[in-house]
Amino acid sequence: MAGKYAPISSAPSTITAVIPITTLFVSSARQSTAARLNHGVCRAACFSPFACAVRLRKCPPRELSFHLPADRLLCRSSVCAFSHFASSGSFRPLSFCTMVSAGTPTVDVPEEAASVLDNPLVADSSFPRFDAVEAKHVVPGIRAILKDLEEDLFKLEENVKPTWSDLVEPLESIVDRLSVAWGIVNHLKAVKDSTDLRAAVDTVQPDKIKFQLRLGQSRPIYEAFKAVREGPSWKTLTEAQQRIVEGELKEARLNGVGLDGEAKVRFNEISQELERLSTKFSENVLDSTKKFEKLITSKDDIAGLPATALGLAAQAALSKGHEGANAEDGPWLITLDIPSYMPVMQHVRNRALREELYRAYLTRASSGELNNTSIINKILELRLEKAKLLGFKNHAEVSLAMKMATLEKAEQLLEELRSTSWEPALQDLEDLKAFAKEQKAEEGENMCLWDINFWSERLREAKFNINEEELRPFFSLPRVMDGLFGLAKTIFGVTIEAADGLAPVWHPDVRFFKVNDLSGETIAYFYLDPYSRPSEKRGGAWMDEVYGRSRIFAPKGSQVRLPVAHMVCNQTPPVGSKPSLMTFREVETLFHEFGHALQHMLTRQDEGLVAGIRGVEWDAVELPSQFMENWCYHRDTLLGMAKHYETGETLSEEIYQKLLAARTFRAASLTLRQIHFASVDLELHSRYIPGGEESVFDVDQRVAKKTHVIPPLPEDRFLCGFQHIFAGGYSAGYYSYKWAEVLSADAFSAFEEVGLDNEEAVKETGKRFRETVLALGGGRPPLKVFVDFRGREPSTEALLKHNGLLKVPA
Numbered sequence: 178m179a180g181k182y183a184p185i186s187s188a189p190s191t192i193t194a195v196i197p198i199t200t201l202f203v204s205s206a207r208q209s210t211a212a213r214l215n216h217g218v219c220r221a222a223c224f225s226p227f228a229c230a231v232r233l234r235k236c237p238p239r240e241l242s243f244h245l246p247a248d249r250l251l252c253r254s255s256v257c258a259f260s261h262f263a264s265s266g267s268f269r270p271l272s273f274c275t276m277v278s279a280g281t282p283t284v285d286v287p288e289e290a291a292s293v294l295d296n297p298l299v300a301d302s303s304f305p306r307f308d309a310v311e312a313k314h315v316v317p318g319i320r321a322i323l324k325d326l327e328e329d330l331f332k333l334e335e336n337v338k339p340t341w342s343d344l345v346e347p348l349e350s351i352v353d354r355l356s357v358a359w360g361i362v363n364h365l366k367a368v369k370d371s372t373d374l375r376a377a378v379d380t381v382q383p384d385k386i387k388f389q390l391r392l393g394q395s396r397p398i399y400e401a402f403k404a405v406r407e408g409p410s411w412k413t414l415t416e417a418q419q420r421i422v423e424g425e426l427k428e429a430r431l432n433g434v435g436l437d438g439e440a441k442v443r444f445n446e447i448s449q450e451l452e453r454l455s456t457k458f459s460e461n462v463l464d465s466t467k468k469f470e471k472l473i474t475s476k477d478d479i480a481g482l483p484a485t486a487l488g489l490a491a492q493a494a495l496s497k498g499h500e501g502a503n504a505e506d507g508p509w510l511i512t513l514d515i516p517s518y519m520p521v522m523q524h525v526r527n528r529a530l531r532e533e534l535y536r537a538y539l540t541r542a543s544s545g546e547l548n549n550t551s552i553i554n555k556i557l558e559l560r561l562e563k564a565k566l567l568g569f570k571n572h573a574e575v576s577l578a579m580k581m582a583t584l585e586k587a588e589q590l591l592e593e594l595r596s597t598s599w600e601p602a603l604q605d606l607e608d609l610k611a612f613a614k615e616q617k618a619e620e621g622e623n624m625c626l627w628d629i630n631f632w633s634e635r636l637r638e639a640k641f642n643i644n645e646e647e648l649r650p651f652f653s654l655p656r657v658m659d660g661l662f663g664l665a666k667t668i669f670g671v672t673i674e675a676a677d678g679l680a681p682v683w684h685p686d687v688r689f690f691k692v693n694d695l696s697g698e699t700i701a702y703f704y705l706d707p708y709s710r711p712s713e714k715r716g717g718a719w720m721d722e723v724y725g726r727s728r729i730f731a732p733k734g735s736q737v738r739l740p741v742a743h744m745v746c747n748q749t750p751p752v753g754s755k756p757s758l759m760t761f762r763e764v765e766t767l768f769h770e771f772g773h774a775l776q777h778m779l780t781r782q783d784e785g786l787v788a789g790i791r792g793v794e795w796d797a798v799e800l801p802s803q804f805m806e807n808w809c810y811h812r813d814t815l816l817g818m819a820k821h822y823e824t825g826e827t828l829s830e831e832i833y834q835k836l837l838a839a840r841t842f843r844a845a846s847l848t849l850r851q852i853h854f855a856s857v858d859l860e861l862h863s864r865y866i867p868g869g870e871e872s873v874f875d876v877d878q879r880v881a882k883k884t885h886v887i888p889p890l891p892e893d894r895f896l897c898g899f900q901h902i903f904a905g906g907y908s909a910g911y912y913s914y915k916w917a918e919v920l921s922a923d924a925f926s927a928f929e930e931v932g933l934d935n936e937e938a939v940k941e942t943g944k945r946f947r948e949t950v951l952a953l954g955g956g957r958p959p960l961k962v963f964v965d966f967r968g969r970e971p972s973t974e975a976l977l978k979h980n981g982l983l984k985v986p987a
Contacts, residue, residue, distance in 0.1 A: 179761055217328075223276060224827045234292050234555050293321045303725060304680035304702075304741070305361045305616050312373035315362055319381045323388050334397040339404035341418065343834060346729045349785050352732065359385060360723065367715045368706055368745060369683055370463065378456070386452050390445050393432035402426050417956030421786045424955075431567060431575060433567065440566055447563045451556060453555065458552050459904035462897075463715055468547070469537050470497070470715055471511040471530075479525050481510060482663050483646035486520035488752035488904050504752075514711040516749045518780065522630045523647070528620070533626035536890075538546030543894035549903070550873075553896060556903055558867040573863035576909035581959060584863055587912040591859075593973075595852045597982050601845030606886045612636045628885055633843060641839040643832065649758035653822035654707060654748075660818025661771055664808055665938070668943030669951070671777065676702065682712070686750075692778055700780035701726075704743035707767075708750035708757060718766050720748040720773035720802075725787030737783055742774045756822055761836070765806050768951040772805030773798075781952040792955020799917030800924065800959075801950060807925040807979075811933055846886070848980065853884035855912040858902050862909035920963060922976035924950065927967055 266539055286673040293299065298318035299308035333347050366374055392398075404506075405411065405422050414422070431446040437721050472494065473479050482490070484913075490509035494502035502508050511517055513536065519535055542549040560572040569575050573584055606624065609632045614621030616635070620628045638644050664678075676691040686708050692701040704723070706714075723741040729739040748763040776798075777789035785791070790798055812833060819828035857880045865876055873896055881889050889895075901907040924946065931938035949966040 182255065189445060204602070210681065220561055230697065244846065247896050293317055296321070298361060305357070305397060306681050307361070307365070307683040308650055308681035310361060310365060312371060312377045315374070315377035316381050319355075319358060319362070319385060323353055323384055326355055326388065327391075330392060330395070332946055334395060337401045337409055339401045340410065341405075343403050344398070344405065345418075345786070347728070350731060351392070353727075353785075355385070355388070357724070360721070364721065364723075364743065365683060366955065368710075368713070370713045370715070375460065377793045379453075382452060382456070386449050387445075390433075390448060391693070393429065394434045394436075394441070394645055396434065397839035398863055399426070399429045399434045402429070408783070415784075415956075416867050417782060417784045417787050417954075420792065420956055420958075421784060424792060425786075429577060435566065436566065444563060444566050447559045447566075449816050451559050451563075454552050454556050454559075455904045458542075458549050458556070459715070459900055461547040461549050461552070462900055463543040465547045465898075466513045466716060467711055469513045471534070472499075473509045473511060473530075474507055476507060478527050478530060479511075479521070481524045481526040482509075483524055483649075485522070485646065485749065485752065485758055486517070488755075489516060489749060492618050492752055514709055515716060515747060516709045517711075519630075520646075522627070523634045528628065529628040531631060532625070534893075535976065539890065540892060540894045543897040549897040550894075553873055553903055554867060557861060557865065557873070560908065561850065561867060573859060573909040576862065579794070580796045580910065580913070582796055582912070582916060584859065587855075587916065588859060589795075590915060590919070590973075591852050591855055591912055594848055595856075597977070598845035598848040598852070599883075601982070602849050602886050605843050605846045612639065614813075624887065625892065629887070637839060641835045641842070643835050645760055645762075645841055648761060648819075648828075648832070650821050650823065651819040651826075651828045652759040652761065653763055654757040656758060656818050656822065657759060657767060658822050660814055661768060663817060664811075664814050665771075665775070668939060669775065669947045670940075670944065671700070671779070672697075682706070699739065701739055703774055703778065704739045704741075707748055708744045709747040710750075713747075716747055718744075718748075718770055720744050720770045720777070722777050724775070724787065725785055725791060726782065726788040727759040727782050728783035729785065739776050740780065742777045744770045744774050746770065758822065767804045768805045768809055775805070776801040776954070779947055779951040780954045781948075782954040782956045783957060787955035789954050794959050795906065795937070795957075796913035796916040797920060797959035797963075799914055800920045800963075803914075803918050803921035804924050804946075804950075807921070810840060813934075829861075842977075844980040844982060848982075849884045849886070851915060853880060854899070854901075855915060856880050856884060857896070858907065859909060861902075919973050920959075920971050920975050921977050923967065923971045923974075924963070925979075926975040 290345055296314045296315045296318045297309035299321060300306055319432075329347075329351050333351070337344060346522050347725060351419055362374075362378060366378055379641065401808065402422055402425055405414075406426060411419070411422075413798050422447070433441060436444050462681060467520050473490070474615070479487070479490075484504065487509060488504040491502045491504045491507060493512065494508045494510040495509055499508050502510075511521055511530075512623060514533070518534060518928065523529055557572075560575075564570070564575045567575060573986045577584055577587070610621050610624050612635065613622075613624065613628075613632050624632070634645070641876075645719075665671050665673060670694070672693045673690050674688050674693065678689075679691070680689045682689060682704065686706065687707045688707075690703055690705065692703070709716075711798075721743055723743055724738060726740040728736045729734070732738065744767075746763070748759055748766070748767060749757055751757050776793075780789040782788040814831075814834060816827055817835075820826065857877055860876055860880055861873060865871065865873070874894065877893065877896055878891075879887065901911055902909075907913065927946075928939055928942050931942055933939060953962050953965075957965075960970065
């Protein structure tokens with residue numbers, strides 16, 4: 178998942194009008210699983226209304242102060258290929274008598290492929306066998322599951338009845354087994370990528386999609402849902418159950434249940450091809466990112482690079498065979514992996530090196546065999562054709578059919594924020610130029626895109642006397658985790674403790690935790706994979722679920738199956754004997770992903786199809802994650818975790834106040850960056866004509882005229898790395914980050930109003946937040962959930978105020 182993140186502007190605007198939020202938040206419909214299941218976040222080519230309700234939450238690109246191509250998947254793009262409705266507290270073993278391997282793989286898969294009986298992918302275990310699943314297990318395991326599920330689906334269709342227990346519950350059971358297994362495979366592909374694993378996924382993916390299409394287009398199941406909706410039992414269903422029925426009926430129509438003949442055949446062909454293309458898109462981004470390496474032998478060439486980054490670069494060189502590499506003498510290996518790339522752009526005085534790296538990042542996956550240009554064009558062409566088969570004008574209409582907003586309302590919000598931010602962003606640029614001139618730097622007369630981040634850091638240091646690198650020793654990962662867990666206990670009444678060894682993990686760095694309520698009862702679990710591993714792990718950060726809370730999968734003796742999540746980040750790894758020392762941005766990212774995980778883990782919904790983040794409209798699902806980022810600036814939270822890793826010294830009150838003051842530094846510029854991503858996304862999916870006179874890059878350049886205070890380079894190819902919309906669940910939905918930011922800022926203002934220093938009031942407000950936003954999941958429309966918490970509909974005032982873009986009356 179990807180979001181928000183503008184730690185933020187020094188030149189606030191003075192807008193006095195607040196957007197009447199009731200004109201923006203229209204009647205909400207549950208997010209289409211079809212629309213949100215794409216590679217990185219959930220595959221957009223999922224077609225079963227039931228098979229794909231959960232998505233990997235990826236976050237928007239880290240807001241940088243220059244035009245950096247999108248790849249900050251906190252949430253934000255990493256791949257989850259298919260939603261996972263987890264299996265019961267343990268995997269349900271397959272009916273082995275029906276397990277057969279169907280056909281010959283279409284690509285080479287190791288002949289020693291494990292038999293189904295000893296395949297860890299389908300083994301009966303309390304937690305997934307992440308330590309044991311290998312590429313050779315994928316094809317036989319998934320095909321065995323599909324064979325079993327085909328028989329179960331046939332039996333369901335033959336005997337389907339329009340009752341909850343005879344329709345929804347067996348359907349969820351079918352979905353669960355495939356989603357868990359496929360979720361394991363795609364998770365490993367995201368964090369432990371290999372050629373063999375890619376080949377195995379490519380082989381069996383068409384079989385999986387074929388089954389999803391078969392399930393999502395099932396006429397007997399669709400008619401049964403219609404009968405439930407129109408029958409006498411409708412009024413006896415709970416609100417959550419009614420949301421499920423209405424949502425699945427709408428999703429079925431979006432999934433092509435009403436198509437016949439050639440139209441249906443073509444729809445399914447497109448669905449298969451879109452899945453393949455999005456997978457290839459993300460693989461090209463990963464491979465092109467890994468491909469770039471810059472070996473530096475002279476320390477003068479990287480003058481200004483902080484000690485932490487020097488150590489990381491030397492460690493990278495050592496791993497590539499450069500014996501004796503060390504932080505002091507080198508050599509140093511620079512890559513396009515964010516922990517390596519960003520320190521160079523922010524701190525290295527060598528302007529030519531910054532330009533070289535900027536251009537390399539800007540053009541990832543845009544040339545040679547890894548070129549994504551033709552893939553982008555084909556994806557847009559097929560999405561448009563698919564939309565028209567369903568009777569829509571364009572893909573944006575399909576995507577927005579299951580969201581809170583309409584195209585008009587989404588663009589209205591973006592334009593309001595854009596126009597508010599434009600003049601302050603121009604002033605941001607003038608401030609940088611003036612500062613560079615004061616320093617007698619040539620950039621003062623000729624500020625280029627690769628200079629923005631460097632001079633932003635210098636100006637921030639001068640203006641607020643804060644050096645982010647000097648803050649790293651105060652934010653060691655263990656301390657930050659302690660602070661985060663302490664906050665969760667204070668505001669949500671849960672305790673978190675290490676449970677390493679309880680569940681198998683995919684890498685030695687991965688941690689496992691359990692979440693307890695105040696009585697000591699365990700209510701959820703989660704994995705944390707914190708560090709960057711460029712050779713095998715996708716960039717960015719994200720949260721996804723392993724198992725979801727569910728009544729019907731409750732283990733024997735329990736009332737529900739407990740939820741399990743995984744959080745994946747790409748922060749700076751430990752160097753030598755030092756722990757992972759985090760930048761403040763990395764701290765925010767961790768809090769963000771934990772917010773997603775909390776919504777998954779603290780849900781009280783027992784209906785699996787709307788528990789946690791399932792069934793939540795896509796443009797509301799970022800509320801908890803962005804809400805949690807605000808607590809990074811809460812005095813007690815920040816000072817409670819900001820302790821020097823060697824001395825134990827607490828960050829001073831003076832520096833804390835400077836962090837607060839710097840929070841809105843360049844907010845307008847960073848807001849425009851997100852507006853650009855969202856606007857290009859909507860333009861490409863609503864008005865752009867594939868194969869017309871304009872190319873996708875022409876569209877990007879045209880939109881940039883209203884969102885970039887420095888024009889992008891003519892060769893700008895950030896779209897070739899924009900995984901959110903081409904390999905994730907954000908196509909015609911990237912605006913969701915700003916939409917949800919309105920909600921999250923307003924939600925946090927409820928805590929500010931009762932007084933952040935008033936511990937009892939904060940606890941009471943936190944309890945209300947947990948019982949509404951975190952507990953209700955997709956079982957209640959998000960606007961109603963917000964009103965339940967806030968007592969009124971949302972307003973943009975809090976967001977504008979937090980970003981320094983609202984004039985507060987004296």
